[in-house]
Amino acid sequence: MTPVTYATALYRNLLRLNGLGYLFRNVSIGMTDHGDVRNRGFLLKIKCDSVTVLRNVRQKFKTLNLKDKSVARIFCRTLHGSTQNEHNNNIHDIDYITFTNCDNDTCKILRNELLLLPNFVSEEEEKQVVLEVEPYLKRLRYESSHWDDAIHQYRETEKLKWSEKNAIIIQRIRDVAFPQGVKQISFVHVLDLKKEGFIKPHVDAVKFCGNTVAGLSLLSSSVMRFVNTDNKAQFFDVLLERRSLYIMKDTARYKYTHEILKDEESVFKGKHIPRDRRIAVICRNEP
Structure with missing residues (x-):
């Protein structure tokens, strides 16, 4: 093309x-x-x-x-x-998503409210982001469970100031994910998930963030599953490749739980997607 x-x-x-x-x-x-x-x-x-x-x-x-x-x-x-x-209306052949018991409404959500951008950063950019957050993360221990029991084997921090080079990357995420004029949370959430770690199905608390969540996946690919809160038989899996950026908003953010599958469950289109340590750099807008 x-x-x-x-x-x-x-x-x-x-x-x-x-x-x-x-x-x-x-x-x-x-x-x-x-x-x-x-x-x-x-x-x-x-x-x-x-x-x-x-x-x-x-x-x-x-x-x-x-x-x-x-x-x-x-x-x-x-x-x-x-x-x-x-x-x-049938977009079931998109190569980074698989559907189970999903109807055209789910396809509409995908088109308008869930976006995946592969290779959003280069290998060099990934290294420089990890190098900046690593010294602080190393001072933390991996926690067995989150306060809401959603995340297991993780450590996390909130980061406000970035090096000049990494600030450009963070701004790039914000520019793509949020319309102009939308108030954004200044602190960036950095979530470090151990190889054995996983994230259970949850909907991000509405009191902590607004209608859009954008996450940059570093160090490892993974499979994120979205499940309809009203019909758990309806779900779709998204392949989050290493260095990709996902953006979810509105219905995909509020009406579907999302989770990161364990390594033994990390399968996409019949193929095992090996899990390793994964760092997510997450930007959100204000509630």
Whole structure:
């Protein structure tokens, strides 16, 4: 697929995250390889019939600070699901999700309220984030269970200040995950899950965060399961590959529990996904 096609997918998903997917039919995008936008990336020229949305999305592109060809790389799986099935409610063939007893409403949730961005950071960026949080995490011991019994074999911290390089990564997460003007929790949640650790089904407490949760998965791939709170027979599994970013919001955040499966349960499309120590860097908006 051409870079323009990938850019179109990127723009479509930014609109969807802002609840403006319906505008995509009236959008045209042109792309030129500029070589240097904020030191790296693409220059995107966007035309839209809404000046407000145009301004918002342009700003997101400017602040993403993506590496050359990152647009193609990090959105390739979202594109696989959204362009090939744009006029088809059946999106069960998206390669990072498997469904069980799910109906079209679940597909709609996937399209609008659950997004996965593979390879959101490079190997080097992963190393520099881990190096920054590791000294503090090493002073903590792994806890057998969380205060609400949701997390087992973990340690965690909240981080406000980051090195200059890592602050760019954190801002990149925020720019992609949250619409402009949304109040965000300043502290970033860093959750270190031991190889033997796991997260039980839960819905994040509404008093601690708002409608959107964005998590960067480091050091290990894993399988996250979402289960309908009203119908536990309806669920879907999401493959969170190492260095990917997931964004869940609204119904996916409130009406589905989510969990990280144990290593012995970590199976996706019949294949075992080996679990190792996993660090999640999580950004949330205010309640």
